[in-house]
Amino acid sequence: MRISRLACLAGTWCLAVQGCGGTAFDLPPVSDREALLAAQELDADPDLPLFHRSNSQYRETIGRLERQLTGRIAAICARAGTEECRFTVRYVDEDEVNAHVDENAQIYLYRGLLEYLETDEEIAAVMAHEMSHQIAGHVDESTRSVLLGAILGGLLMGGVAAAGGADNATANDAAGMGMNYGGRIGLLTFSKEQEREADLLAAYVLARAGIDLQRAGRLFEVLAKLDGKALSGFKDTHPAGPERIVAWRKAVAEVEASVDKLPAMSKP
Numbered sequence: 001m002r003i004s005r006l007a008c009l010a011g012t013w014c015l016a017v018q019g020c021g022g023t024a025f026d027l028p029p030v031s032d033r034e035a036l037l038a039a040q041e042l043d044a045d046p047d048l049p050l051f052h053r054s055n056s057q058y059r060e061t062i063g064r065l066e067r068q069l070t071g072r073i074a075a076i077c078a079r080a081g082t083e084e085c086r087f088t089v090r091y092v093d094e095d096e097v098n099a100h101v102d103e104n105a106q107i108y109l110y111r112g113l114l115e116y117l118e119t120d121e122e123i124a125a126v127m128a129h130e131m132s133h134q135i136a137g138h139v140d141e142s143t144r145s146v147l148l149g150a151i152l153g154g155l156l157m158g159g160v161a162a163a164g165g166a167d168n169a170t171a172n173d174a175a176g177m178g179m180n181y182g183g184r185i186g187l188l189t190f191s192k193e194q195e196r197e198a199d200l201l202a203a204y205v206l207a208r209a210g211i212d213l214q215r216a217g218r219l220f221e222v223l224a225k226l227d228g229k230a231l232s233g234f235k236d237t238h239p240a241g242p243e244r245i246v247a248w249r250k251a252v253a254e255v256e257a258s259v260d261k262l263p264a265m266s267k268p
């Protein structure tokens with residue numbers, strides 16, 4: 001987040017690499033009052049305990065949940081109009097509090113995050129959320145942002161160096177730095193709406209797989225509490241908070257009332 005703000009101060013090109021607005025699916029509205037009440041609930045219960053499992057237990061759990069989730073996911077991919085409906089989930093034995101999906105539909109779950117999760121349902125919710133970024137096309141949009149950011153960053157930094165009278169080698173170095181810099185900023189471009197959309201789709205993915213949504217929902221309380229701590233990259237890519245908790249609860253109500261267990265597309 002700090003990098004992004006600095007970049008915005010440095011020039012206007014960063015605007016071009018921010019995520020685009022609009023979502024494909026209808027998102028439940030959240031009022032300020034609802035978010036405030038959820039914030040008060042969090043304040044009343046600030047505990048954030050750890051739940052350790054062994055590496056082999058995490059790997060076994062993740063493999064089992066991956067099969068459970070992907071076995072029933074095809075109808076949601078079809079509704080979203082995506083042909084990319086295959087996922088590989090990898091466990092990362094590192095302290096980092098993180099989870100993410102890459103452009104090859106590979107999902108990475110870090111031990112540092114998993115240790116805050118108590119139940120299999122919460123772990124399944126993280127997986128379903130990351131799968132949903134892919135299903136909703138966010139990864140493609142983000143990848144385009146990274147490329148665009150890299151190109152614009154390279155042009156800007158190289159151009160600045162050349163205009164300042166730098167020799168070719170220096171200008172090329174500057175262009176390379178700019179591409180790197182621009183690309184990193186592009187990585188931070190899952191918007192709040194995209195996060196909310198991934199949560200909504202995740203509720204459908206979980207329901208179809210027979211996962212208890214009420215138990216899964218504790219994930220969002222954990223994320224909101226983690227958001228108040230100084231943690232690495234995860235905060236930049238996964239903004240969390242009381243608003244997200246309320247949106248999740250509404251998503252659960254929507255899924256439970258849904259006859260076909262498929263999310264509604266937004267009206268154009």
Ligand SMILES: [Zn+2]
Nearest residue numbers: 195198237238
């Ligand atoms: Zn996300």
